[in-house]
């Protein structure tokens with residue numbers, strides 16, 4: 450487990466400051482569909498961004514998904530997240546909900562979100578309301594639709610080596626058997642990059658936000674989500690977004706409202722190339738039910754932001770989250786590994802250790818930290834938000850808590866044991882050195898978690914809430930917060 454949240458990388462910061470200096474006070478150029486070179490710029494520099502207009506998506510799917518968003522809003526299932534950026538606690542302007550494979554989690558900005566499970570085949574999930582079940586089912590359907598659509602888009606752009614093309618050309622006449630192996634490899638790669646395992650829903654009503662940050666580089670106007678790369682995704686996997694602005698007349702005369710630049714009444718997705726101040730940015734308007742795909746490595750070579758319009762808007766952002774250390778199965782396995790060092794036959798509260806091997810002790814204490822800070826505290830910090838939709842997490846989380854309690858006893862047992870004469874000095878020193886580092890981390894992280902403001906404080910005290918947003922604004926110069 451990483452000891453601390455990532456702090457600011459000095460090299461990146463220096464690089465950023467250099468670009469900002471070069472930029473001075475001027476705005477960088479960006480294009481919208483009103484500009485004649487818009488499509489050319491898109492083709493040349495943003496070709497891995499694909500827009501699917503609403504009209505190309507089945508009507509029934511639109512209906513179900515849009516209904517689902519409204520149901521989740523009606524039942525108060527979306528929440529602003531308290532995140533940590535560069536050591537500061539901030540409240541995201543957008544409200545969010547994570548839906549996805551049962552037992553999966555997604556970590557962004559040092560905050561772990563737990564999925565409200567969608568009803569996959571073979572899963573038996575209890576939802577708090579039938580309407581919420583229907584909503585989760587709608588996002589599961591949308592997920593499947595977008596997965597298939599993404600495969601088509603990748604194939605069309607030849608972004609995944611097609612079955613007989615590149616590989617065969619390299620190897621010349623490929624024997625049948627090798628060809629099959631190549632095909633299997635191709636299919637696995639395609640699957641890896643397109644099997645969305647969760648979606649992060651976003652919602653914001655701009656009229657309810659007293660303060661929204663201005664886009665800092667291009668002068669694109671108010672942002673709902675600042676420039677960023679999406680984190681913790683499988684390499685080169687696509688992100689697929691469904692966009693729904695829900696009320697009011699959609700079309701406002703573009704040119705009348707803004708003779709130059711993007712129309713501030715309409716929601717847009719903004720794109721720019723990371724670390725590049727030469728290529729103009731792109732602002733793509735999003736109308737009701739439009740989808741966009743960020744294919745292949747677009748998310749790492751480019752950054753995106755969301756530019757607010759006037760109406761409330763939802764989005765569903767489907768991702769292949771990198772979950773090697775992010776599923777319930779994984780953390781249970783880890784806990785069982787740690788507790789293999791405990792003899793089974795003991796009465797509660799006293800544990801007998803099997804081994805005092807320093808590597809075994811170290812591994813146990815590392816897992817102890819992992820389950821406490823990456824799972825239990827993350828889960829309880831969000832209070833009972835998941836209960837609004839389902840009680841799915843309650844049982845496994847209390848099981849994890851039971852395992853953690855046992856690990857607390859293990860730590861005490863190690864400390865008792867190490868005092869005894871029988872252990873050679875060298876072994877004692879090794880254990881104590883490892884233990885000291887891990888227990889120091891534990892203590893520091895406990896303090897840090899205690900200092901995290903609790904969300905009740907945020908929601909009940911508008912002034913404090915505003916103050917935090919302001920701090921975020923001032924502290925983060927032109928990059929902003931999400």
Ligand SMILES: O=C(O)CCC(=O)C(=O)O
Nearest residue numbers: 651674679690755764766
């Ligand atoms: O709402 C959108 O269009 C995208 C939101 C986004 O970038 C995110 O949630 O990471």
Ligand SMILES: [Fe+2]
Nearest residue numbers: 677678679753
């Ligand atoms: Fe994003």
